[in-house]
Amino acid sequence: MNSARLTLNGNEFELPTLVGEEGEVGIDIAKLRGSSGAITLDPGYGNTGSCRSAITFVDGEKGILRYRGIAIDELSADASFEEVSHLLIHGELPTESTLKSFTSALAANNDLPKEMVTMIDAFPKDGHPMGILAAMMAALSTFYPDADPDADLDGVVAGLMGRAMSIAALSYRKQKGLGPLPEIDPSVSYAANFLRLSHAESGKEYKPSKVLEHALDMLLIVHADHEQNCSTSTVRMVGSSQANIFASMAGGICGLWGPLHGGANQAVLEMLEQIQANGGDCTKHMELVKDKESGVRLMGFGHRVYKNFDPRATIMKKACDEVLGELGIEDPLLDIARKLEKIALDDDFFVKRKLYPNVDFYSGIVYRAMGIPTDMFTVMFALGRMPGWLAHWKELRDEGSRIHRPRQIYTGYQARPYVPVADRG
Ligand code: CMC
Numbered sequence: 509m510n511s512a513r514l515t516l517n518g519n520e521f522e523l524p525t526l527v528g529e530e531g532e533v534g535i536d537i538a539k540l541r542g543s544s545g546a547i548t549l550d551p552g553y554g555n556t557g558s559c560r561s562a563i564t565f566v567d568g569e570k571g572i573l574r575y576r577g578i579a580i581d582e583l584s585a586d587a588s589f590e591e592v593s594h595l596l597i598h599g600e601l602p603t604e605s606t607l608k609s610f611t612s613a614l615a616a617n618n619d620l621p622k623e624m625v626t627m628i629d630a631f632p633k634d635g636h637p638m639g640i641l642a643a644m645m646a647a648l649s650t651f652y653p654d655a656d657p658d659a660d661l662d663g664v665v666a667g668l669m670g671r672a673m674s675i676a677a678l679s680y681r682k683q684k685g686l687g688p689l690p691e692i693d694p695s696v697s698y699a700a701n702f703l704r705l706s707h708a709e710s711g712k713e714y715k716p717s718k719v720l721e722h723a724l725d726m727l728l729i730v731h732a733d734h735e736q737n738c739s740t741s742t743v744r745m746v747g748s749s750q751a752n753i754f755a756s757m758a759g760g761i762c763g764l765w766g767p768l769h770g771g772a773n774q775a776v777l778e779m780l781e782q783i784q785a786n787g788g789d790c791t792k793h794m795e796l797v798k799d800k801e802s803g804v805r806l807m808g809f810g811h812r813v814y815k816n817f818d819p820r821a822t823i824m825k826k827a828c829d830e831v832l833g834e835l836g837i838e839d840p841l842l843d844i845a846r847k848l849e850k851i852a853l854d855d856d857f858f859v860k861r862k863l864y865p866n867v868d869f870y871s872g873i874v875y876r877a878m879g880i881p882t883d884m885f886t887v888m889f890a891l892g893r894m895p896g897w898l899a900h901w902k903e904l905r906d907e908g909s910r911i912h913r914p915r916q917i918y919t920g921y922q923a924r925p926y927v928p929v930a931d932r933g
Pocket residue numbers: 552734737767768769770772797804805806807808809810811812813861863866867868
């Protein structure tokens with residue numbers, strides 16, 4: 509098959525088709541409006557391919573997720589977040605020496621200008637850390653106006669990821685009253701440094717537990733990319749106007765924040781706490797979810813693409829059991845989550861709609877075990893997703909994409925005259 513035929517108002521149009529590396533078929537409508545005058549309408553973009561991409565492959569029916577061809581199960585079990593970041597951004601796993609220089613560049617570029625430290629301090633104490641991260645990411649462009657990813661991609665990437673970690677850690681410290689950021693340790697991983705920058709108390713030695721470091725590394729990897737999701741599409745949208753790299757990342761952070769996307773990890777935890785506070789009655793909560801009038805969703809369930817299982821959720825559930833087991837934590841919220849999952853998997857409402865746990869269903873329980881507060885969960889997702897956003901931003905630039913500018917089907921008034929204020933009824 510190499511073309512599709514469209515009949516519109518008695519006229520026939522031939523549309524080229526294309527087949528991706530994994531066999532997915534697309535109809536190329538790039539010239540449709542020019543030849544037929546018509547556009548397509550696809551609210552929510554469930555049927556629209558916005559680009560060609562060589563970064564991440566997802567097969568929602570089979571529950572497959574691969575970064576640059578490598579399965580997420582392998583990467584989350586064997587690779588480090590630094591390796592995965594390099595893989596996503598550059599397309600290949602790093603050599604030993606490249607990995608070393610990338611890891612030290614991340615540690616060497618985490619300093620924040622003192623004005624930014626003052627700005628972070630000036631936000632309300634309970635201001636949401638995602639608001640702080642988005643604002644500070646955009647603010648980085650004012651301190652580093654000469655950052656040029658075309659001339660020094662690795663330097664800009666290291667500065668962006670390193671400083672994002674410091675902004676996140678500093679907003680956590682502000683919340684907890686822990687004072688200024690401690691020194692970074694260039695000999696340890698990104699995950700260990702995040703834990704250090706967040707938790708180390710002034711004047712005290714701090715060494716994160718290997719269990720937590722490993723778990724955080726895995727969490728960051730599992731979140732690192734997911735093809736054309738809402739936040740990544742936002743990064744591409746903003747980047748397509750040739751806005752700077754910091755502005756593009758700030759756009760991604762804002763897209764991620766919502767509870768239907770990355771903000772679901774916070775919403776899941778709040779849902780579990782609410783069920784616990786109401787006596788732990790999971791059946792009652794599920795009745796509410798199934799009542800479409802209630803507007804209540806089972807947070808951490810369902811996915812636009814995965815209609816069988818989310819491979820990230822499988823990894824996350826296992827990690828949750830391991831981390832809590834190794835730390836000797838018994839979290840009653842985990843029992844509630846397990847009960848909700850069991851009810852959902854046996855209930856026709858969820859089965860018929862192909863709703864399964866997604867990556868966010870169990871991640872919050874692991875973050876909680878690490879001592880990370882609920883409103884920081886989505887920030888953790890953002891730190892993990894940063895290399896994915898950067899990889900997509902680079903891909904967009906490399907292909908010289910046109911500005912993204914969708915069309916619409918207009919549903920408003922037809923032309924009508926202006927009425928002076930004195931004549932309005
Ligand atoms: N609880 C109850 N019903 C649901 C849920 C849910 N979590 N998700 C979907 N449905 C129902 C929905 O009401 C609809 O029913 P009907 O056909 O009777 O109208 C049907 O399932 C299809 O839902 P949809 O809203 O058309 O699905 P979507 O592909 O537009 O939305 C989603 C995907 C993830 C936004 C949605 O499943 C959802 O809201 N889930 C809860 C929020 C969540 O966990 N988000 C995290 C996603 S994974 C992290 C990431 O973003 O990468």
